[in-house]
Amino acid sequence: MGIGRSYSLDRVSRFVHPAGDRHAEMLPQERPPRRPSDLNTLHPTIWPTTASRSGGAVTIGGVDVRDLAKQYGTPLYVVDEEDVRSRCRDFRAAFGGGDVHYAGKAFLCKEVVRWIDDEGLGLDVCSGGELAVALSVGFPAARITLHGNNKSPAELDRALAAGVGRIVIDSFEEIARLGAAAARRGVRPKVLIRVTTGVEAHTHEFIATAHDDQKFGLSLGSGAAAEAVRRVLELPQLQLVGLHSHIGSQIVDTAGFEVAARRLAVLLVEIKDEHGLVLPELDLGGGFGIAYTEADEAPDIKVIADGLREIVAKVCANAGLPVPRLTVEPGRAIIGPGGVTLYEVGTVKDVEGLRTYVSVDGGMSDNVRTALYGADYTARVASRVSEAAPMLSRIVGKHCESGDIVVRDHWLPGDLAAGDLLAVAATGAYCRSLASNYNYLPKPAVVAVKDGASRLIVRGETEEDLLRGQL
Template structure:
């Protein structure tokens, strides 16, 4: 056992070495530009995003509140469009999707990945070009596939033998010939949490390269004239910060491309390496440079295909988190500050796992600051928790907040633009918060917050 002495000098705890919390930052008021939205700053002591004071946001829209820096998000879209100018960039809608987000994607020239009929409906509702949509999902229903075929989506990524047969039958009925890709499980495991690693064989996604299932899927698709096989798809996980895993996956996919050419005389023109690129959540996290990522992936694909004697296929990538994650924050109001002597302070806010389940789901880490004012008080080792009836209702497990924190203060949590609103629930009958976009000193609601009437609607 090793003793941890709280930097403020008035709290300590016996902790195992692996439980030692991070050291308090030198400046509790600092807004690290590597973690917070690109337009973040402090003005009159308060955090501002997009030129809007968070105190004004709380007064106008209430808390909890999702805040999205429009300039940040759209600039990251442009970064990808520029870096992958000779490739396809399809935003992974599962990270966060709403009508306004789709409008931004169209304006910035990106494509869109959808993983359900509902996500497809959002895109189509604002007239997004269906040819720039890719349909994903491990269990697409007949209704979802029919909707995708009727809309004329650009690609459908097939995930099972059942789906190949189902899609072929529906395409024949509708007189369509969709472009399809096969989701290949390459056996490459990203260094990430089990729940977000998606390329090992023992999981629900894809058709295994190792067992021969992917090769059999190729045979079945080529035997159906209703389907046009155009490429292979791979996704190795999430929150990945280097290209090493992509290189291994690309080499294995190239081997399958060679086998397809030798067995069927078919050269597939497209290769989709998926997404999963990481962002910075806490001090010390590294996020990949988009240009370096693009150059690295292009070099990998070119190298492995040339070595295999194949023409270089057109590359597609599917960023989600790296586009919308850094530009989002969540704003909360402090309700109670409970000092558990010898351990830490429990800072309870007016949201919790209903608006951010990632910490409870797979131990996600975040950065949080006192947002409504600056403080010169010393650091207080804190656990930022919600108001739900669960011990695991934790937003930030270990964070240093000012020791003079009081009820009514506003806390902002950084890098919540991806997956927080998408995974939100109504646990304990808490309404889902609104999403506001900020830009040029103006805020506007892009997703309305729910009310108690919304929660009761539909009940008999």
């Protein structure tokens, strides 16, 4: 599947274009989304918990988006604090008796770390920079897990100095590297081995992470994972406590997890038989999906949690093993739905027979997911309601790039005009964290809203910031 198609690769769905439609010159075998009956409704599975309309304008956390745009400018990332916190609590309740670690790569800043800490979650980091953010606000190091396929000696040493709770081993080289670093510091870190289970997650190839032909983990099928266990157990400086697996992202059911758990159970039995060791922990990773459009499923996390616990209990019983402590790593499912990006419309250009191009004041520099793997989104005019007939639109950015697309095909009101505010839902995950300065656009600010008030949690960049590092 190539990038640049008119269907969502997040959903892996295809559209067939009906004969006679006025948009028949679009790409063959594809068609736009179904024409909606209402362009003003905020679907509750897509928009933040507190999102509503008041006086026609969208409000989030009790704050009018027009006021946010006026105070902080656009583009602007808006995060509903109560939405994020409530999802933390939902995960903790659903996975009671296990551990929930927030995957910081989805979006991390000091304030979000404070929320995660307040709600009692652990934290996954995958770089020295993410670790630095966590430590800067006093997040308990014992609740941090360090990931990464190429951790540097400096990153490993810093993790050991901080006393992080778990380090996930991703290669043979890392075993030796970490063992040497631990010996120098006189510590014995707890480690998990990341196992590539060969599960083909039903998602885009760029966010599927458990098949053998990719950079993460140690292959179960080739015997590399079993060999990694042997090498770790040969080093008294390392304490092997469990196995780790991550099958991919935007997963909406337990089928893939079940296959992965069964395969991991085979390795757990082999470890017990060969080494007389029963590992007490099993980390099945994250990747829990969210709804980006009305066509997407919004999985019930309690149903997912109950299913995962049942799967692990069943495979362990069949293998004659005690049930290990289960860990999961949600990122997108916690921060994604609570995030909205605000844009101001700049130009509206009708391309007769195809669609209308709506240009906004951001683009692929603040949301690269559409260009990167065909992600789909839902957008609404946020500054007012409209009863105008819908027009098929493509929301695009201001970058000098034809692939600079925010929402590929979407129905927007036919009276859309320059100066209107557009809100794009479910942008809390992997938008600000993947943001760039392409074409020297400053990265937008991040604002938290709650109980009718807003506050800046990440300052937006200025042109001065862009020039600061240049000589």
